[in-house]
Amino acid sequence: MHDLLVAENIHKNFAEHTALNGVSISVPNGSIFGLLGPNGAGKTTLIRIINQITMPDSGQVFLDGEPLKPEHIKDIGYLPEERGLYKSMKVGEQALYLAQLKGMSKREAKDRLKYWFDKFDISDWWGKKIQELSKGMAQKIQFVVTVMHRPKLLIFDEPFSGFDPINANLIKDEILQLRDEGATVIFSTHRMESVEELCDHIALIHQSNKILDGKLIDIKREFRSNTYEVGLITDNKSGVTHNLREKFKLSDATFKTINDELTLNVQINESDRAGDLISHLNSLGELTHFIEVIPSANDIFIQTVQNN
């Protein structure tokens, strides 16, 4: 799988601060790539550089192997975090205008818009002005405008903000479908549960530097602590705890069970095997719960940022 977008060693300084300090990312074709980082880390600057809104001081961006050039704007769809539309312009006219700016012909744009308006069941908004629509409705239009020219690369900055759960779900499904149809998605958000749900690659930017990137699953493996949630029915809770403490590192469990079990988080050594722990536990009581603790994107985010 080749990389659709490659940013190499991007530096960007503003008058008083460094926004990006040698950041490189590679976004595999057909992936959903999570661009994460605390506020002010430099995500938006990187996104703007990819969109050719700002120029990097040094470093290069390649789209599909070619250095970024003005013609590439039609291959990119960008939904900025700060979004908006012309308030006094009619929905249809506005969508056509934006489509034409993205290089579509008027006729083509009309067909595409009809498809999306039908899909979202919003055809009767065509002649309305944006100021007559609710915020959520305007957001839907904005989403359509972002994806209508079938770009290879979609960049969503906090796409779910402003949507109710039903519409957020609708948008999420559309993003997944666009990905399945071949689009590559860069997805910037602070909502870690949607990262968990959608992203297969992530990059974490902190204080202008990239501090982590890769496949989400690889990162999770890297961050695994060989800890298992254990639930055990036993008459002698303190005895068992004592027994386990001699061999393993124990910590308090946070998961919920329905029996009156002894609940613990048990960390084994890297060289140990989970199966051995299970056999050992079975010898101590009735094992009801055994799950590996998988680090969440949230944990990884917080841990990495705090360690830097």
Added chain:
Amino acid sequence: MNHLSLILKREYLNKVKNKSFIIMTFLSPLLMVGVFALVAYLSSVNKENIRTISILDKTENFAKEFKSTKSLKYNILALSTTIDEAKKKSEEAGDYALLYIPKMDVKELQNSIKLFSEDSPSPETLSVVEEVIKDKVEDIRLEKAGVNVEEFRNFNFKLKTNLETYKGEETSKEGIFAKLIFGGIAGYLLFMFIIIYGNMIMRSVIEEKTSRIIEVIISSVKPTKLMLGKIFGTSLAGITQVIAWIIVGSVISTIAISFFGLEGLDFTASQEELLAANPDVNELFIKGGKAMFSLPLFNLIIMFIFFFLGGYLLYASLYAAIGAAVDNETDTQQFMMPVLIPLILAVYVGFFTVIDNPHGTVSQIFSYIPLTSPVVMLMRIPFGVPLWQQILSVVILFATFLGTVWFAAKIYRVGILMYGKKPSYKELFKWLKY
């Protein structure tokens, strides 16, 4: 379609289809004609008040010289009336004024004539009264000196110098007026156009910022193109509006005149008096018209187009940059001043210095400085400016325009993505380096 024409088209249609724009286009000429008619009507009503001036002429020389007119009546008091009685009478009768001429030798009258009135009399009335007395005093003194007054009046020498340039071009006083009027109108038109449509551009930039659509737009187009599209689109809308004003204005005026007749809009007394006082007035109009056509019209029109475009675009790009630098209209004040000052200066230099001496040093200098040259040069050209000077000024203007577009585009590019705080001049300067 390419981006620039797409943006231009959107900006143009957006402005032209705007309700308040349409209303202003049709309402403004209506208002102008309405206000004009109202003023004319009010002043004619004002004139209908008949003013009475009582005259107590102890010398008996002057009373018969005062001839009543439609709006000014004279009431000659009996010789035996004392000044105190006369004052009382005149006040009770509600006279406009009481003129008192004491009995003394005409030579000493100079400082002795008195005019009593409720409020200060209008200068117009006062000068009518003074004129009559002055003429009569002159007559009396001429007669005393043994001069035949009528004969003397016939000697009155009307001088009319024929003006001609060294190159043999005939000019005239009327011609000078025509030049002043042409230059004044051209300069003023440019000034108004810059202020009205420059502001419109600025507001439209701010609107894109506040509606936050800007980031979507500039992920598709270069900010410079967006800015230029905005400037050209708004300018075309402006030209459309001005043309509509001219058409609507002349239609309304024609209707108004044919409806009320010229009488409805006339200036009654004052114009009649003017005509009576100066029978040459018709001739004046004809000469004025002729003088208009004897101006180097081709040169004027071509240069008008150049300076109008150059000057307007120069200021328009500054307005666009200001719009980009701020978040809302109230923050524009501090940046507006440096733009407005040269513009106002240009108009002042134009209306005072150029009229006084079209080719003086100050006029010349200001007709090269690009921020003032459009107005000042446009006012100088009717007086004859060598072609090389005109061309030099246009070249400087357009070179500066390009520089300003570059500068404005820099500010624009950075500014449209900046939210939250009002930038200082220092920060603006830094933006140039981004």
